[in-house]
Amino acid sequence: MFGKLTLDAIPLSQPIPLIAGGVVLVAILAVLAWVVIAGHLPYLWKEWITSVDHKRIGVMYTLLAMVMLLRGGSDAILMRGQLAIAYQSQGFLPPEHYNQIFSAHGTIMIFFVAMPFVIGLMNFVVPLQLGVRDVAFPTLNSVGFWLTATGALLVNISLVVGEFARTGWLPYPPLSELTYSPTVGVDYYLWSLEISGVGTLVAGINLVTTVLKIRTKGMNYLRMPMFCWTTLASNLLIITAFPILTATLAMLILDRYLGFHFFTNEAGGNLMMFMNLIWAWGHPEVYILVLPAFGIFSEVVSTFSGKPLFGYRSMVLATMAICVISFMVWLHHFFTMGAGPNVNAIFGIASMIIAVPTGVKIYNWLFTMYGGRIRFTTPMLWAVGFMVTFILGGLTGVLVAVPPADFLLHNSLFLVAHFHNVIIGGVLFGVFAGYIYWFPKAFGFRLHEGLGKIAFWFNFIGFYVTFVPLYAAGMLGMTRRMQHYDIYEWRSWMIAAGVGTALLSIGVLFQVAQLVVSILRRDELRDYTGDPWDARSLEWSTASPPPVFNFAVMPEVKTEDAYWEMKAKAAHGEPQPEIHYQPIEMPRNSPTGFVCAFFATITGFSLIWHIWWLVIAGVIGAFVTFVVFAWRDSDEYEIPAAEVERVDRENIAERRSLVTAAGSV
Amino acid sequence: MNILDPQGPIAAAEKTILIDSIGIMLAIVVPTIVAILAFAFWFRHSNSRAQYLPNWAYSGRLELVVWSIPTLTIILLGGVAWIGSHELDPARPVEGTGPPITVQVVSLDWKWLFIYPDQRVATVNSLTVPVGSPLNLRLTSASVMNAFFIPQLGTILYTMNGMVTRLHLRADEVGDLQGLSAHFSGDGFPEMLFDVHVVSQPAFGDWASNAARTGRPLNADTYKSELLKQSVPKDKTVYHLEDPELFQSIASQRIPPGPGPQLQGPKEAANTGASDVR
Numbered sequence: 009m010f011g012k013l014t015l016d017a018i019p020l021s022q023p024i025p026l027i028a029g030g031v032v033l034v035a036i037l038a039v040l041a042w043v044v045i046a047g048h049l050p051y052l053w054k055e056w057i058t059s060v061d062h063k064r065i066g067v068m069y070t071l072l073a074m075v076m077l078l079r080g081g082s083d084a085i086l087m088r089g090q091l092a093i094a095y096q097s098q099g100f101l102p103p104e105h106y107n108q109i110f111s112a113h114g115t116i117m118i119f120f121v122a123m124p125f126v127i128g129l130m131n132f133v134v135p136l137q138l139g140v141r142d143v144a145f146p147t148l149n150s151v152g153f154w155l156t157a158t159g160a161l162l163v164n165i166s167l168v169v170g171e172f173a174r175t176g177w178l179p180y181p182p183l184s185e186l187t188y189s190p191t192v193g194v195d196y197y198l199w200s201l202e203i204s205g206v207g208t209l210v211a212g213i214n215l216v217t218t219v220l221k222i223r224t225k226g227m228n229y230l231r232m233p234m235f236c237w238t239t240l241a242s243n244l245l246i247i248t249a250f251p252i253l254t255a256t257l258a259m260l261i262l263d264r265y266l267g268f269h270f271f272t273n274e275a276g277g278n279l280m281m282f283m284n285l286i287w288a289w290g291h292p293e294v295y296i297l298v299l300p301a302f303g304i305f306s307e308v309v310s311t312f313s314g315k316p317l318f319g320y321r322s323m324v325l326a327t328m329a330i331c332v333i334s335f336m337v338w339l340h341h342f343f344t345m346g347a348g349p350n351v352n353a354i355f356g357i358a359s360m361i362i363a364v365p366t367g368v369k370i371y372n373w374l375f376t377m378y379g380g381r382i383r384f385t386t387p388m389l390w391a392v393g394f395m396v397t398f399i400l401g402g403l404t405g406v407l408v409a410v411p412p413a414d415f416l417l418h419n420s421l422f423l424v425a426h427f428h429n430v431i432i433g434g435v436l437f438g439v440f441a442g443y444i445y446w447f448p449k450a451f452g453f454r455l456h457e458g459l460g461k462i463a464f465w466f467n468f469i470g471f472y473v474t475f476v477p478l479y480a481a482g483m484l485g486m487t488r489r490m491q492h493y494d495i496y497e498w499r500s501w502m503i504a505a506g507v508g509t510a511l512l513s514i515g516v517l518f519q520v521a522q523l524v525v526s527i528l529r530r531d532e533l534r535d536y537t538g539d540p541w542d543a544r545s546l547e548w549s550t551a552s553p554p555p556v557f558n559f560a561v562m563p564e565v566k567t568e569d570a571y572w573e574m575k576a577k578a579a580h581g582e583p584q585p586e587i588h589y590q591p592i593e594m595p596r597n598s599p600t601g602f603v604c605a606f607f608a609t610i611t612g613f614s615l616i617w618h619i620w621w622l623v624i625a626g627v628i629g630a631f632v633t634f635v636v637f638a639w640r641d642s643d644e645y646e647i648p649a650a651e652v653e654r655v656d657r658e659n660i661a662e663r664r665s666l667v668t669a670a671g672s673v
Numbered sequence: 674m675n676i677l678d679p680q681g682p683i684a685a686a687e688k689t690i691l692i693d694s695i696g697i698m699l700a701i702v703v704p705t706i707v708a709i710l711a712f713a714f715w716f717r718h719s720n721s722r723a724q725y726l727p728n729w730a731y732s733g734r735l736e737l738v739v740w741s742i743p744t745l746t747i748i749l750l751g752g753v754a755w756i757g758s759h760e761l762d763p764a765r766p767v768e769g770t771g772p773p774i775t776v777q778v779v780s781l782d783w784k785w786l787f788i789y790p791d792q793r794v795a796t797v798n799s800l801t802v803p804v805g806s807p808l809n810l811r812l813t814s815a816s817v818m819n820a821f822f823i824p825q826l827g828t829i830l831y832t833m834n835g836m837v838t839r840l841h842l843r844a845d846e847v848g849d850l851q852g853l854s855a856h857f858s859g860d861g862f863p864e865m866l867f868d869v870h871v872v873s874q875p876a877f878g879d880w881a882s883n884a885a886r887t888g889r890p891l892n893a894d895t896y897k898s899e900l901l902k903q904s905v906p907k908d909k910t911v912y913h914l915e916d917p918e919l920f921q922s923i924a925s926q927r928i929p930p931g932p933g934p935q936l937q938g939p940k941e942a943a944n945t946g947a948s949d950v951r
Contacts, residue, residue, distance in 0.1 A: 103861070110885075183817040183858060187933040188931060188934070225774060280833070280836075313716070317730065335946060344830055345831050348764075356751075372739065375739075377716055396709060407694050410690060411758040413690055415828040416676045418820070418855065483676055489857040493863060495674055497675070541856065611877060
């Protein structure tokens with residue numbers, strides 16, 4: 009009836025995951041109960057769950073990422089805590105649990121924190137920057153989000169039902185094959201990534217189409233804000249790379265479920281094929297993450313320096329160069345496999361070449377600051393912190409791209425420190441900057457600056473205190489993924505890294521506090537202008553939060569930094585054109601995404617536990633949902649011109665009053 | 674374990690490349706970081722002495738410089754990488770003072786087996802080598818992937834089932850070193866440490882003949898019964914190698930790969946793994 013699933017799957021003997029899972033479960037139930045009792049359910053259903061508005065979906069992606077950041081962060085605290093005390097002892101985590109934690113940490117941080125965070129920001133911002141009313145495929149967008157949420161849910165279910173993979177965040181065979189990992193852990197990993205991978209692919213198709221096909225009048229390619237360019241590059245990479253991931257994991261699924269031999273030891277399987285395929289996705293993946301972050305920094309540095317981005321065309325070129333070269337470097341993840349010197353050298357040099365456009369970007373941000381009037385708001389602090397940190401991460405990255413140096417540092421904590429250096433220092437700093445920068449646009453009030461700055465300093469210093477010791481431990485020969493160790497020289501560095509993790513945790517707590525305090529004091533922090541930072545691109549020309557149709561009248565773009573130009577003209581007293589309001593057609597809400605994801609969750613869960621009848625039910629359910637959606641009669645509704653005019657006039661009046669008030673002082 | 678304290682020519686050369694590469698990059702990284710902090714500080718909003726250039730966004734000369742600096746650095750480092758990859762290719766033999774020693778390395782769950790085919794000796798988790806001799810290492814795995822690594826001798830190399838990788842090292846100082854697995858291989862992974870004893874040439878000969886005389890016999894049967902299953906051995910057993918083809922049998926899968934964790938009963942089949950073997 010329930011396949012392999014029995015009550016024994018609940019790890020009653022392991023208190024830590026059980027308590028953690030229990031607390032989360034209680035919290036979820038409490039929130040659900042509050043939602044139902046307070047009568048918010050219809051609002052949530054109508055305005056959020058079934059919403060196909062790119063802004064709402066973007067916010068939900070970001071929220072998912074932030075919640076999962078807390079989960080992945082708790083894993084990090086457990087790991088660093090374990091290693092701080094596990095000198096000549098077993099610490100508090102036995103290997104079968106510790107191994108799950110580092111696997112879950114990596115999986116969650118990449119797939120369910122970094123990915124949804126950047127996709128959320130792109131979803132929210134890009135249509136606004138392009139001056140349009142929606143993305144290309146609004147309902148598909150919602151499907152993409154909910155499938156990502158399904159993946160995240162499955163990973164978290166593994167906390168209390170069964171277990172998660174113990175193979176690392178990339179399940180290298182043969183360890184991940186049925187022979188050596190006979191339990192459900194790897195299956196949880198595989199199915200959650202297969203499902204969320206489809207969601208990511210859908211998001212990528214949607215965003216590429218949006219940037220290529222849907223731009224407002226006059227917004228040609230070389231007038232797009234840099235964030236749109238990096239979005240384009242990043243999503244082109246998603247479209248080309250994620251199918252490789254899906255196919256590779258599908259092959260591993262065939263090995264595990266149907267006795268195939270793609271990657272097994274026996275019958276001609278070959279693990280080297282898995283490593284090549286997984287990194288053919290894996291290396292573009294890091295650029296999928298970091299390119300949007302580069303875009304965010306371009307916006308932030310330019311805005312707060314009060315200057316256009318230096319070398320815009322050069323920046324576009326660098327972005328697209330990274331996009332292409334990132335597909336030609338994957339082998340640097342396994343120089344130590346014993347490939348010949350020519351292969352190693354060529355891939356080493358290709359990997360270094362990617363540092364050239366990246367270096368150009370750093371210099372362009374540097375010269376964007378030159379001659380600026382820099383306001384050190386929280387996003388700008390993150391941006392400067394990023395530039396310094398990312399250069400160091402780039403240095404160690406180029407270092408391990410030199411094959412003979414990698415022969416000493418491969419798989420060591422030096423490597424761990426390197427990729428945290430670029431992913432925290434690049435991606436995470438970037439999405440934090442973007443989150444604070446665009447928060448007022450999304451919600452109509454700014455985040456508390458003081459708390460944000462405290463959070464920045466804790467995170468910035470905490471980052472160095474955590475990861476410089478890991479660099480040092482790597483120099484002392486310590487490899488990653490050790491559950492305990494007996495080497496005395498490593499110990500002090502592990503303790504130092506533990507202290508750093510504590511600082512990082514305090515930083516994250518301050519960020520939570522910043523959000524809570526800002527919500528409580530939202531009236532003081534309210535932004536009436538729609539443009540709290542005196543910024544340059546079109547998203548700031550509409551109200552905060554923007555109306556559902558984004559722009560009452562589609563803006564016409566004549567230059568780069570379109571909104572800056574409009575403000576300059578208005579300041580010179582140029583006459584504003586007469587506005588003719590038209591009715592606007594917007595896509596209807598649809599529960600398709602949510603219902604699809606519901607069935608996907610059931611399918612994934614029952615595949616993991618071999619509950620075959622439920623698999624069939626889930627697949628049929630998802631297909632029926634698709635059919636129902638495909639046979640829909642109408643998918644748009646019209647907002648009458650009068651309503652558009654009313655909303656827009658209110659917004660304009662509010663801004664006018666502010667300008668006059670400022671003028672009279 | 675300190676890779677900055679090499680005990681052989683390979684590790685020393687790799688350390689030199691590592692330090693030189695850092696040096697080359699620091700030469701541009703440090704000025705860039707200083708410039709970032711200096712620009713950020715000088716052009717702060719409150720500094721009225723700083724010049725404000727609200728429309729300055731292009732300079733052809735600067736663009737040239739901006740593309741040239743990283744390009745030149747990468748050309749230099751690319752040369753280092755190309756030469757280094759060839760000079761330090763793991764498959765390339767090293768020179769030495771004594772006769773070359775062949776050691777066949779098998780990574781098992783979760784221990785290392787070192788086979789000396791010429792000396793008819795095999796050891797678990799303990800590698801004894803003569804100082805100054807070229808070490809010809811042949812590596813394979815009996816089950817999952819691992820990586821052979823002696824930090825102070827240099828060059829990590831994967832061990833993979835059904836495949837043989839070649840590694841050449843040399844130890845230049847008598848003494849004790851530590852080796853480990855540099856690739857995660859399951860629950861017993863942190864226990865995959867091994868001792869490396871670098872001894873004088875005569876001492877190595879004595880050790881080998883003594884070990885061949887007193888060691889327990891090792892052939893395909895004892896290998897399967899004593900080593901192949903998942904375990905973390907407490908003793909560093911010394912074997913007398915009865916079957917000189919043992920390594921080839923493992924690498925060519927004539928002896929099948931090691932079994933995974935043994936699940937006992939339906940309860941453990943649910944989600945217990947290999948925890949019991951520890």
